[in-house]
Amino acid sequence: MRLSLNEVETYLRRAALGCGVPQGYAEDLGASAAWLCTQGFDGVPVVLAELEAWSAGETGLGRLTAAPTPHLAGDGAKPPAAWHSGPSAADLLRAGLGPLSFEPVVQPLLLLAAFGVYSAAKGPGLLLRWDDGTALCRNGAAYLVAGAWADLEAPLPFIQAACASPREQGRRRALLPVLDEGVSVDQGVWTRVQTLVHLSLVPASETSRATGAGAGLVDAD
Amino acid sequence: MPADPQLRATGEPEVPLRPPAQVMRLARLGCFFATRLSFMPTLLRRLGRCGARLRYDRWELDEEGYGTAVLSMRVEERTYSLVAFSQPLAAEARSDRVIAEAWDATFVLYDGVPDPGEIDRLAANAPRQEAGRFSPRDLVLSRANKSVRMFEHVVQRLTAGQQPDRDMLRAVGYLMRTTAVYGNGKFGIADRGRIADRPEFTGAFQAEMLAVYLIRCFTTALAEHVARCRAPITAVALHPHLKRYLGVGNSTGLGMAPFLVNHPVLINNWILARETALARVRSLPTAAPEDIAAFGHLLERARAHIAEWHVEDRQQTEANARLSRDLDRLAVQGRPEARLWDELRPWDRLFGWAEAELGPEAQELLFALMLEPHGELVDGLACCMTASEGGQLDPAMSVGALRRLLQTHYDWALAIDFADPEASRVFWYVSAEKLEPRLGDRSAEAGSELEMSIAVARDIRALAAALETGDAQEPLAVFLLRHPQFRHLVRRAQVIAQHPYGEIRDNLIAASMRPIDLLRCKLSFFGAAKFDPKSDRWTRIAMYQGAPLPEELGAPEADTWCLPVLAPDDATAA
Incomplete structure (x- = not known):
């Protein structure tokens, strides 16, 4: 099926809320999903996998350790959730607290997405480095400096992040015309997203129906 | 106060804008009327x-x-x-x-x-x-x-070679409701x-x-x-005059209300443009005779329009009665021969008088009337009523700086006593039924654990309390790692500091809160009229009533069509 970008952002935000992700990070995750789709990544399944892992208790909140350099670690038992590590890393870099390293996350693409979202405003470009690759996000666009985009589709053993120098360059990732064509999403994936969305909804009651717009009137007037 | 670059480019008016503390109150927003800047x-x-x-x-x-x-x-x-x-x-x-x-x-x-x-x-x-x-x-x-009664009446009359009954047209004002x-x-x-x-x-x-x-x-x-x-x-x-009087109805409920909370930059820009327009008119050193005449004509039309605005809602009925009395006084105060028109900044004097003497409905209607003759001065502001982004979090800001920011911009929220159960009596949620926002009673209905982030005042208080326990020098980037539940509020507070008209300065989960005020605010920006509240949670309205027909678009007289009236002595009498 084909979705609008707004549907992707709205429903993934609601799915995140349904999974107990705090509001601000749910907003970031919705924006990340939409950003991934505009960049031609298969954003919806990536976010869905992240949320399902979080719901299953397979990931935890990251925490900052300082020695020897700033490091975003998990809670000791679980890898850190990318929905938390990505925006948190972008925050730390933009606050001048980088460079920093990460404990591996299940969905490294979400780190890139958070950098994409948070590099849209004025400020430095944000770099993501892994074993044999480097990506740059600047002004909301993604650039590959080294390696392959596909590297980010599986957990990586080593990731570092830093602010980019103005001289940093790379090959810009081509945008998908999602505004003209919509976002293609597998029906089964979308059904699973809807299942998470429903966790954020309150069933209607007779009371709620009795007070809504149009209630209590004969509409044939 | 920072302004949109396009607003700055046209120069700041000499009379200051009404401050957010005055404008961004539910009781004020719930009195808004459509203006020529409406959509x-x-x-x-x-x-x-x-x-x-x-x-x-x-x-x-x-x-x-x-x-x-x-x-x-x-x-x-x-x-x-x-x-x-x-x-x-x-x-x-x-x-x-x-x-x-x-x-x-x-x-x-x-x-x-x-x-x-x-x-x-x-x-x-x-x-x-x-x-x-x-x-x-x-x-x-x-x-x-369809408004079945109205639609069938119009068809029957036209079928019989007659025009529809004007009293029915006045009572309904449209053939269909969206x-x-x-x-x-x-x-x-x-x-x-x-x-x-x-x-x-x-x-x-x-x-x-x-x-x-x-x-x-x-x-x-x-x-x-x-x-x-x-x-x-x-x-x-249909006679063109009657066709012009017919608008489109609409029933609107809670689904519209959270929009005003969830888009603070956009709402700031809407209100800022509107308030800038008012300030520009108030700043005019003199009033042109033709503008005084146009204002007088509009005021008379407004009085007739209000007389045609009948609702069942008790509170709106009382407000309309007060409004009618206030407009009578305004007609005296603003009569063409009044001395105020010869004084410096006559529009400012008139509005100042209204603020001191009239109720909020009359003040807001006067606002709309004052803008009408001044299209060249204010119409360009319409292009400022958009927002390309929602605003980003500044992670380098310190905990101490955010504390001060809250004290400046959220003093109203920090003063609310949430120990009183009535202060948090209701909660907003998204219903599983068509994903519609709804309002529940926290003491009587299930689902408050899934509350929407509409309770800005209460949650800002919680943020303020958490900030008090933090290191004042600590960057928010670090604070948020320990307090992820406050991320959206930190972002919001920072955005509001730059866009102060973006926050409604009232407690939106109080038992006394009237969602209808939120609806009227947003609908007035659309250009709606004849607000007809059916409860404190939903209303009927009319859209495009009195608006030019397609073949009339662009005609000079088509520019001012607000507050339509169906004249009793019209030649189209059935």
């Missing part, structure tokens, strides 16, 4: 400027008025089409509720002129509304039900980003407003069509 008049001015003309590309309706119609309009360099599907509807299925599943008519505003294949696609989906799927060529999705107008990507239709850079859609909700304007054209054409089918020889068309 409907803004659209019609543009349509007039670009010479837009209506065309009926397809009119395949049977004698009962059921079938398919395509109304197109060329606007600037593009053509837009309203694809309308009219169908029989059983009486028991006719409901204005958002949970309805069938309607008298359903509509899509299409980007271009649809070919038969596209019309077939829309025919399979538009009547299903939320259950259908749409494409980026589809810009707006809507539906409407129950939803969806844009921006809902159900697969075009994202706002796809059309945002088109000149015709500069400004807010312009595609949606175009759809509703074309729906209005469809409703009167539909009534005339059915009358002609019933009596091909004797039927007459």
